[in-house]
Amino acid sequence: xxxxxxxxxxxxxxxxxxxxVMVVPALLLTLAFALYPVAQSLMSSLRRRFLGxxxxxxxxxxxxNFRLLAQDPVAHDAxxxxxxxxxxSTVLEVALGVAIALVLHEQFRGRGWVRAAALIPxxxxxxxxxxxxxxxxxxxxxxxxxxxxxxxxxxxxxxxASPAWAFAIIxxxxxxxxxxxxxxxxxxGLQVIPDELYDAAKIDGxxxxxxxxxxxxxxxxxxxxLALLFRTMxxxxxxxxxxxxxxxxxxxxxxxxxxxxxxTLFTEGRMGYGAAISVSVFxxxxxxxxxxxxxxxxxxxxxxxx
Amino acid sequence: MWxxxxxxxxxxxxxxxxxxxxxxxxxxxxTGASAPTVIRFVSWKPDYPxxxxxxxxxxxxxxxxxxxxxxxxxxxxxxxxxxxxQKLKNRDPSVDVFFMDVIWVPxxxxxxxxxxxxxxxxxASQEAFLPSTLEVGRYHxxxxxxxxxxxxxxxxxxxxxxxxxxxxxxGTWNELVHQATTILDGERAATPTLxxxxxxxxxxxxxxxxxxxxxxxxxxxxxxxxxxxxRLSDERTLAAIxxxxxxxxxxxxxxxxxxxxxxxxxxxxxxxxxxxxxxxPYAWEIANNPDxxxxxxxxGAAPLPGSDGxxxxxxxxxxxxxISSLSRHADEAWEFISFLTGHDMQRFFARxxxxxxxxxxxxxxxxxxxxxxxxxxQAAVLHSATPRPRSPVYPALSHIMQRFFSRALAYPGLDLxxxxxxxxxxxxxxxxxxxxxxx
Numbered sequence: 001x002x003x004x005x006x007x008x009x010x011x012x013x014x015x016x017x018x019x020x021v022m023v024v025p026a027l028l029l030t031l032a033f034a035l036y037p038v039a040q041s042l043m044s045s046l047r048r049r050f051l052g053x054x055x056x057x058x059x060x061x062x063x064x065n066f067r068l069l070a071q072d073p074v075a076h077d078a079x080x081x082x083x084x085x086x087x088x089s090t091v092l093e094v095a096l097g098v099a100i101a102l103v104l105h106e107q108f109r110g111r112g113w114v115r116a117a118a119l120i121p122x123x124x125x126x127x128x129x130x131x132x133x134x135x136x137x138x139x140x141x142x143x144x145x146x147x148x149x150x151x152x153x154x155x156x157x158x159x160x161a162s163p164a165w166a167f168a169i170i171x172x173x174x175x176x177x178x179x180x181x182x183x184x185x186x187x188x189g190l191q192v193i194p195d196e197l198y199d200a201a202k203i204d205g206x207x208x209x210x211x212x213x214x215x216x217x218x219x220x221x222x223x224x225x226l227a228l229l230f231r232t233m234x235x236x237x238x239x240x241x242x243x244x245x246x247x248x249x250x251x252x253x254x255x256x257x258x259x260x261x262x263x264t265l266f267t268e269g270r271m272g273y274g275a276a277i278s279v280s281v282f283x284x285x286x287x288x289x290x291x292x293x294x295x296x297x298x299x300x301x302x303x304x305x306x
Numbered sequence: 307m308w309x310x311x312x313x314x315x316x317x318x319x320x321x322x323x324x325x326x327x328x329x330x331x332x333x334x335x336x337t338g339a340s341a342p343t344v345i346r347f348v349s350w351k352p353d354y355p356x357x358x359x360x361x362x363x364x365x366x367x368x369x370x371x372x373x374x375x376x377x378x379x380x381x382x383x384x385x386x387x388x389x390x391x392q393k394l395k396n397r398d399p400s401v402d403v404f405f406m407d408v409i410w411v412p413x414x415x416x417x418x419x420x421x422x423x424x425x426x427x428x429x430a431s432q433e434a435f436l437p438s439t440l441e442v443g444r445y446h447x448x449x450x451x452x453x454x455x456x457x458x459x460x461x462x463x464x465x466x467x468x469x470x471x472x473x474x475x476x477g478t479w480n481e482l483v484h485q486a487t488t489i490l491d492g493e494r495a496a497t498p499t500l501x502x503x504x505x506x507x508x509x510x511x512x513x514x515x516x517x518x519x520x521x522x523x524x525x526x527x528x529x530x531x532x533x534x535x536x537r538l539s540d541e542r543t544l545a546a547i548x549x550x551x552x553x554x555x556x557x558x559x560x561x562x563x564x565x566x567x568x569x570x571x572x573x574x575x576x577x578x579x580x581x582x583x584x585x586x587p588y589a590w591e592i593a594n595n596p597d598x599x600x601x602x603x604x605x606g607a608a609p610l611p612g613s614d615g616x617x618x619x620x621x622x623x624x625x626x627x628x629i630s631s632l633s634r635h636a637d638e639a640w641e642f643i644s645f646l647t648g649h650d651m652q653r654f655f656a657r658x659x660x661x662x663x664x665x666x667x668x669x670x671x672x673x674x675x676x677x678x679x680x681x682x683x684q685a686a687v688l689h690s691a692t693p694r695p696r697s698p699v700y701p702a703l704s705h706i707m708q709r710f711f712s713r714a715l716a717y718p719g720l721d722l723x724x725x726x727x728x729x730x731x732x733x734x735x736x737x738x739x740x741x742x743x744x745x
Contacts, residue, residue: 052700053739251712268702
């Protein structure tokens, strides 16, 4: 540390090397488990390969699959539906997350328990939660119907048979499942806001609403943006809810891009086209995260620089 | 100082690689010379696991040099298809025997996954099977599967309710509507949850099976296989869909059918909530089982209705057993398949699990007929069932049809014809791809 100049230079070099050595395994793992599959999908998306039609061969077709995708009305529908899902679920989740975080931030008896309980939906595997909601909205024995119509069994509603309701229920189930995760991120943001600010505001006579609007919300921005980032990216990949609850139906009302890609790739055996769908989901998430990192990141860093 | 630091990950990586290699070779050496040959059988999760365990026990008892290793995939046909084709596509050599749904044979044959069985499945032995089940195992002149069980759509009905109102099982769909309406009017006060019809209208393969029956019995078809052209926008096809939308769904049947596969639709019927019910032969057993049904003993089965002058149509379903083209134990695999599809085992599964056998002679077996009296009337339906379109791209064609049918039923105001034409165009594009395949 306190050696002469050339000695510290070798020490620096040695440190660098050590750093590399330590990073390389992680890097290799990332390459093997993240980059390789992505690269592989990208390669397949540029080829035409249809398992049921081997006569078509396995040929390089450039961007042909993406050109077809751009003209595929089913893909357009699925894309629009996915965007709608992302928008609605993310906004609701973050809004609800703020409410949850505000409650969990308060001092009250049994707060530890409530905090743990709030995370239960998030801890349940999505497939299990989806199955649960499917039962709850069942037309014959669903709890939702029991709650609404009690013993008037003849009035029981087949919720998932209606395209609009099915879509709303998928969003509802996702919000239920992940609002607490958003809440956790927001809570972390709440906890770093110094209490003195509130005390000072109170002395100045600010109401609770004013304190929330002028202190909490602005200082919460980084945490909110982080929650938004995580939720948007995650929502874009929605699959299990649809797979378990509706299989994309009725009438494609809940068919999101990832499920369309799954059907194309795994059931239809259209390897190239299916890969092109996954790649476009990847590209959309990648673009979204770039935008977020640009805006959120600069804001986060900007605050630190000041 | 950093040398050991560098060595750790490398050693770690080496250790991981070494363990992988050891594991791989370990697997190989496990199948030594004296050990029995292992036949890997990828199966769906059976409805009657005990009958299957027993069958495999009998087989290994008679063939001590063979051991059956079962890999149980999900119960759902589509999930089983996706898992199995994933293995075959990745050229997994450990798969020997598998089931094929009757709609998969062209795909499995074209993709080179299933082994042609012509040498083993001789013409003499073929004669014992129902012709319709053999036909679905054929692709471009070769046989790829041995029929293991047969399925066909049937109309189940409430004997007590039909009798009460003086009805015989309906011969046409209009009669069915008339009977159900009359019965619902009469029973509304006593059973407010009673509906006229229960079937499988969820967006999945079963929807195609159900719609094929409506369309066929209105004189339409799904695909003109000779010309390789979809026929969804034909007048008769659209009339059949219109019948379901306007006269069944809503007035007679709950829209909940749009969320039903076989189990849910059967549950509604078995709970006494439907006058008529469309399902496969297995439903007889459950609907008449007092432990699982509140209408046991009051259930009848009949052929599905037709429409003025056109007979009813039953979709052909069922399972064939095939051998993977990469199997290294094809002879042993064939031994296993011959055993499962042999007279004794077909009889065993029919008796133990109520599964409709693929061998013709068993439909005249006195003991089986006593246990399954419904076979007497169903035999004709099972024998003349209509297969779904046969194409190596069937899964993709089916998705287009599922989307079209499901949209037609889910959106009552949807203008059918343009939607049908769009679906046809998509299907024809796929069919064109396979035309180059034809010999």
